[in-house]
Amino acid sequence: MSLDTKELTKHIKNPRIREMVDGLIKHHAGVKTFSKKTSSTGKYHPDVSNVPDRGIYNHTMLVVYAAQRLIYFYQQKGLLKGDMDSCIISACILHDMWKYETMNGTIAPYSTKDHGLVGYNSIRKWEVPKDLKAARDVIAEMVRFHMSAWCSPVSEKKLANENKDLGVLIVQLADMIASCKELINFGKEA
Numbered sequence: 001m002s003l004d005t006k007e008l009t010k011h012i013k014n015p016r017i018r019e020m021v022d023g024l025i026k027h028h029a030g031v032k033t034f035s036k037k038t039s040s041t042g043k044y045h046p047d048v049s050n051v052p053d054r055g056i057y058n059h060t061m062l063v064v065y066a067a068q069r070l071i072y073f074y075q076q077k078g079l080l081k082g083d084m085d086s087c088i089i090s091a092c093i094l095h096d097m098w099k100y101e102t103m104n105g106t107i108a109p110y111s112t113k114d115h116g117l118v119g120y121n122s123i124r125k126w127e128v129p130k131d132l133k134a135a136r137d138v139i140a141e142m143v144r145f146h147m148s149a150w151c152s153p154v155s156e157k158k159l160a161n162e163n164k165d166l167g168v169l170i171v172q173l174a175d176m177i178a179s180c181k182e183l184i185n186f187g188k189e190a
């Protein structure tokens with residue numbers, strides 16, 4: 001099955017934010033990234049996220065589905081306004097795109113601990129029209145702290161835990177739910 005990243009980005013409601021994310025994926029060889037395993041050791045994610053040809057793609061789709069439920073929940077409570085839904089879905093799509101990239105730009109054989117920060121730096125460097133800068137920076141921040149307590153280096157972990165922004169929390173929660181082996185694998189043949 002071939003990978004079509006538009007199947008991911010179609011979930012971003014705001015067309016201009018969607019276009020920005022499509023551009024980022026294209027520029028950063030996203031399809032190649034999405035075909036890798038989510039967990040290089042196969043230990044930390046459900047099986048569907050570790051298939052060799054579409055691991056990160058499948059994981060990303062699970063994160064988007066989890067985020068959609070959380071977004072709906074918080075929208076009903078009146079806590080998410082404007083383009084926050086599009087920013088959260090965008091961050092979910094981009095959050096692991098730099099998973100195997102190191103801070104000096106090389107590609108590692110294993111997933112890197114600081115890929116949130118690598119992603120943040122790449123997104124912040126992405127040139128966008130003036131009126132999209134705020135959305136771009138909000139998305140970058142969500143990608144930066146998506147690993148929550150597992151963020152690396154230590155300074156990032158501290159900042160991630162101090163950050164109480166609802167959008168950041170939703171991306172962290174969606175990633176955690178989608179990474180829960182017991183939840184996703186439950187009921188399948190051993």
Ligand SMILES: [Fe+2]
Pocket residue numbers: 095096099115146147
């Ligand atoms: Fe990650």
Ligand SMILES: [Fe+2]
Pocket residue numbers: 059063095096175
């Ligand atoms: Fe993830």
